[in-house]
Amino acid sequence: MNSQLELHEVQVKYDKVEAVRDVSLTLEHGQIGCLLGPSGCGKTTLLRAIAGFEKISRGTINLGGRLISSPQFTLPPERRRVGMVFQDFALFPHLNIERNIAFGLGNNDGEEKRARVAEMLDLVDLTPWAKSFPHELSGGQQQRVALARAMAPQPGILLLDEPFSNLDSELREQLAGEVRDILKHNAITAILVTHDQHEAFAMADHITLLKKGSIAQSDTPYNLYHNPSNAFVAEFIGQGSIITVTVDEHGALGNGLGLLDKGYSHWSAGQTLHLLVRPDDIEYDPHSSLQLSVTGKTFRGAHYLYQLQLEDGQTIPCLTPSHIDVMVGAHLPVKFNFQHVVVFDSAAV
Amino acid sequence: MEITPRGTVFSWRAALVLGAGLISIPVWVILASLTQPFGDIWQHLLDTVFRDYVVNSLILMVGVGVGTLVLGVSGAWLTSMCDFPGRKIFDWALLLPMAIPAYIIAYTYTGLLDFTGPLQSTLRETFAWGVGDYWFPQIRSLGGAITMLSLVLYPYVYLLVRVAFMEQSTAVLEASRSLGKSPWQTLFQVALPLARPAIAAGVSLALMESLADYGTVDYFGVSTFTTGIFRTWYGLGDLRTAAQLSSFLLLFVFLLIGLERWSRRRMRYHHHAAQNPPSRITLTGWRAAACFAFAFSIVFFAFLLPAAQLLLWALQNWQANFNAAFFTLVTNSFLLAAVAAVVCLLAALFLAYGKRLHPGKIEEAAVRVSSMGYALPGTVVAVGVLIPFAWFDNTLDAWLRDSFDVSSGLLLSGTLIALVFAYLVRFLSVSLQTVESGLLKIRPAIDESARSLGLTPASVLGKIHIPMLHGSLLTALLLVFVDVLKELPTTLILRPFNFNTLAVRTYELASDERLADAALPALAIVLIGLLPVILMTRTIGREPLMDEIRDNELALQ
Numbered sequence: 069m070n071s072q073l074e075l076h077e078v079q080v081k082y083d084k085v086e087a088v089r090d091v092s093l094t095l096e097h098g099q100i101g102c103l104l105g106p107s108g109c110g111k112t113t114l115l116r117a118i119a120g121f122e123k124i125s126r127g128t129i130n131l132g133g134r135l136i137s138s139p140q141f142t143l144p145p146e147r148r149r150v151g152m153v154f155q156d157f158a159l160f161p162h163l164n165i166e167r168n169i170a171f172g173l174g175n176n177d178g179e180e181k182r183a184r185v186a187e188m189l190d191l192v193d194l195t196p197w198a199k200s201f202p203h204e205l206s207g208g209q210q211q212r213v214a215l216a217r218a219m220a221p222q223p224g225i226l227l228l229d230e231p232f233s234n235l236d237s238e239l240r241e242q243l244a245g246e247v248r249d250i251l252k253h254n255a256i257t258a259i260l261v262t263h264d265q266h267e268a269f270a271m272a273d274h275i276t277l278l279k280k281g282s283i284a285q286s287d288t289p290y291n292l293y294h295n296p297s298n299a300f301v302a303e304f305i306g307q308g309s310i311i312t313v314t315v316d317e318h319g320a321l322g323n324g325l326g327l328l329d330k331g332y333s334h335w336s337a338g339q340t341l342h343l344l345v346r347p348d349d350i351e352y353d354p355h356s357s358l359q360l361s362v363t364g365k366t367f368r369g370a371h372y373l374y375q376l377q378l379e380d381g382q383t384i385p386c387l388t389p390s391h392i393d394v395m396v397g398a399h400l401p402v403k404f405n406f407q408h409v410v411v412f413d414s415a416a417v
Numbered sequence: 418m419e420i421t422p423r424g425t426v427f428s429w430r431a432a433l434v435l436g437a438g439l440i441s442i443p444v445w446v447i448l449a450s451l452t453q454p455f456g457d458i459w460q461h462l463l464d465t466v467f468r469d470y471v472v473n474s475l476i477l478m479v480g481v482g483v484g485t486l487v488l489g490v491s492g493a494w495l496t497s498m499c500d501f502p503g504r505k506i507f508d509w510a511l512l513l514p515m516a517i518p519a520y521i522i523a524y525t526y527t528g529l530l531d532f533t534g535p536l537q538s539t540l541r542e543t544f545a546w547g548v549g550d551y552w553f554p555q556i557r558s559l560g561g562a563i564t565m566l567s568l569v570l571y572p573y574v575y576l577l578v579r580v581a582f583m584e585q586s587t588a589v590l591e592a593s594r595s596l597g598k599s600p601w602q603t604l605f606q607v608a609l610p611l612a613r614p615a616i617a618a619g620v621s622l623a624l625m626e627s628l629a630d631y632g633t634v635d636y637f638g639v640s641t642f643t644t645g646i647f648r649t650w651y652g653l654g655d656l657r658t659a660a661q662l663s664s665f666l667l668l669f670v671f672l673l674i675g676l677e678r679w680s681r682r683r684m685r686y687h688h689h690a691a692q693n694p695p696s697r698i699t700l701t702g703w704r705a706a707a708c709f710a711f712a713f714s715i716v717f718f719a720f721l722l723p724a725a726q727l728l729l730w731a732l733q734n735w736q737a738n739f740n741a742a743f744f745t746l747v748t749n750s751f752l753l754a755a756v757a758a759v760v761c762l763l764a765a766l767f768l769a770y771g772k773r774l775h776p777g778k779i780e781e782a783a784v785r786v787s788s789m790g791y792a793l794p795g796t797v798v799a800v801g802v803l804i805p806f807a808w809f810d811n812t813l814d815a816w817l818r819d820s821f822d823v824s825s826g827l828l829l830s831g832t833l834i835a836l837v838f839a840y841l842v843r844f845l846s847v848s849l850q851t852v853e854s855g856l857l858k859i860r861p862a863i864d865e866s867a868r869s870l871g872l873t874p875a876s877v878l879g880k881i882h883i884p885m886l887h888g889s890l891l892t893a894l895l896l897v898f899v900d901v902l903k904e905l906p907t908t909l910i911l912r913p914f915n916f917n918t919l920a921v922r923t924y925e926l927a928s929d930e931r932l933a934d935a936a937l938p939a940l941a942i943v944l945i946g947l948l949p950v951i952l953m954t955r956t957i958g959r960e961p962l963m964d965e966i967r968d969n970e971l972a973l974q
Binding site for chain 2: 119120121144145146147148149150151152154155156158159160161162171172174217218221227
């Protein structure tokens with residue numbers, strides 16, 4: 069059986085600039101994918117290529133087993149059965165909510181169409197607002213109209229372009245969860261574009277992290293966080309510092325980090341390694357003899373995020389409960405918990 | 418916080434109200450005429466021509482409305498949403514017809530299409546037809562007037578709708594595509610409905626112009642309100658009835674202003690700042706050829722053909738016409754237009770500054786009242802100026818004769834002062850709008866920082882505003898200059914005896930069926946009319962600056 073969406077070595081060029089290069093990606097039916105990355109990484113361009121608004125210069129895009137884009141052929145957007153939720157929602161200001169949702173349902177005024185509109189209104193919980201106009205609704209409600217409008221014609225795939233960026237930050241994660249529930253409940257295949265990893269984690273089954281037009285890592289949210297395949301991914305996802313250490317003659321790491329032996333014995337003395345240290349890798353331990361000097365701290369409500377200095381001046385983060393209150397310049401007793409620490413050799417940085 | 422003394426505020430306010438009162442006298446005079454008894458002539462008018470005035474004016478409005486709508490909207494769609502060979506040239510070329518006053522294009526087409534004109538003569542020769550052997554559309558008719566007015570007025574619609582299309586959110590159009598609508602369905606179901614306020618605003622502007630037109634309908638022998646007003650005054654010498662007819666015409670105009678305001682108010686909801694220019698539909702093959710042919714034929718029939726015909730006539734007869742008398746015409750026109758432009762600019766600066774220095778409801782109202790004139794047809798302004806000036810002259814004369822036994826005669830009526838005052842009433846809004854939108858760009862913080870650095874209000878004007886404004890000031894001068902130069906009915910009614918301008922001379926020669934001789938002054942008007950169009954095309958070429966055009970248009974409110 070074919071995958072719902074298949075991108076094969078896709079390249080998109082603006083004039084001479086490669087905005088997207090060599091991206092391959094598959095999504096199974098009902099899966100929610102995410103294109104994540106900083107601005108200018110090509111994620112929106114890629115989404116627009118899937119929607120049919122951009123031509124591709126190399127590779128192929130298949131939707132539901134049918135070829136929709138190749139360098140020689142671009143199926144017009146209106147014939148792709150692709151639903152799109154735009155960043156500014158792009159609701160039609162001259163139509164009321166009901167007619168916005170009905171817009172993609174063809175021109176015949178049948179019972180079927182009315183039923184579908186009612187169903188969608190109910191799904192996004194906006195039935196009382198059916199006759200209202202877009203400007204009369206709040207941002208969150210407009211967002212749900214945009215979602216209902218895109219889903220109404222039962223598209224083969226739903227594309228969401230930064231759908232939460234116009235909303236208040238408190239609303240975002242909550243809405244992301246709600247949208248995920250709606251999509252999952254209706255078994256809709258979807259791709260979300262965002263620069264916000266929390267949105268990505270809250271919604272997606274599979275995240276593709278893009279860097280300057282190509283894939284940095286394409287994986288599950290868990291693996292992206294815990295097994296980043298290179299330094300870019302590690303720095304983009306979550307918090308943490310990458311520190312440089314040298315292996316001593318006993319196979320132990322320098323900098324007083326102590327022996328990090330299991331499974332890593334193949335390191336040779338004198339080798340330089342890069343470690344991704346997450347805040348939860350350093351634990352507060354009042355009995356520890358290891359005391360690191362505090363160079364900075366940020367209050368996070370339930371936690372303090374400390375910046376601690378190692379012997380050679382490199383800093384690492386440490387998360388403690390917020391009742392552990394140590395002044396900047398004083399020392400914090402800690403121990404290392406490096407079971408999950410990620411080690412890159414020099415080449416991956 | 419009171420920076421300026423109360424006395425200053427009060428004297429500014431008084432001056433503004435006085436100025437506004439003076440400038441709006443013609444409007445009040447016209448409206449007041451309705452309270453006066455309706456004379457015997459009314460019975461005559463109602464029995465004979467009044468019905469024609471109403472019906473013809475209505476048909477003219479509907480016809481020009483449809484004509485400008487079709488030409489303006491399709492031109493705007495092609496140049497803002499599509500790409501085809503020559504598109505960049507059509508961007509600005511579609512504005513060119515604005516340079517030709519309606520009465521001039523009417524004379525030109527009459528020369529081309531009349532029985533003795535080149536087209537019918539060629540047809541007769543080619544097919545050996547005689548008189549009455551064939552049917553040919555009569556250009557001198559209501560239909561002809563509609564065609565002529567549509568050809569030169571559609572740029573109002575084009576300009577506003579083009580801005581609306583360019584500013585439409587790309588995402589909204591793409592949303593329509595992704596919901597299964599083709600480009601054409603997107604045009605009719607999304608883009609056009611969204612541009613509706615701009616379309617309504619553009620069409621109502623074009624309709625105001627067509628209601629105000631005198632030269633075309635007069636030449637084609639179509640009875641409308643403007644020709645009726647003119648005839649009632651010139652033919653029957655009844656100024657009061659002319660004023661009463663004018664007030665009926667004003668009702669039409671107010672209706673249009675209402676429509677225009679209402680549609681602008683709705684624009685609020687429809688306005689989306691475009692994040693990026695819309696991706697154009699690239700046309701190729703026969704579609705591209707058809708679009709090119711369509712856009713070219715608009716420019717050809719509305720500008721190139723009449724301009725070429727004028728040029729041809731002017732060249733054929735230049736020895737007979739290019740003489741001292743022509744130079745007198747040019748000098749008269751230029752001097753009059755220059756004086757009017759300066760007077761309008763000074764009044765505009767006075768009003769705009771009064772409002773800026775001492776903002777308040779009364780000041781706001783004074784400025785609004787002063788710019789009412791843009792909606793008044795020239796014939797109405799003329800009648801509204803004639804009445805109070807004649808009253809003033811007669812009263813003064815009677816008083817002087819009673820008291821001192823001397824006669825002052827006609828001091829103001831029939832002088833250039835009356836004419837310049839009428840221009841001020843009619844065109845003040847043009848310069849006011851330009852000056853105000855220029856002033857808006859000088860943020861209050863700039864004034865405040867200059868004041869806090871020790872400058873007096875007067876030196877703020879000299880050292881900050883004039884240098885920053887000089888572009889707007891020049892534009893204001895130019896726009897009024899050109900408007901005055903093209904103006905026909907007001908000049909015709911109010912000019913001093915034997916004082917001729919290019920426009921009046923063109924009208925006289927054309928009325929005497931000396932079309933070829935009328936070509937030289939007409940061509941001069943068209944050439945000068947091109948200046949503001951060039952100014953506008955420079956703006957339209959750079960797409961981000963469409964904002965400025967919109968600002969100027971919005972300043973009309």
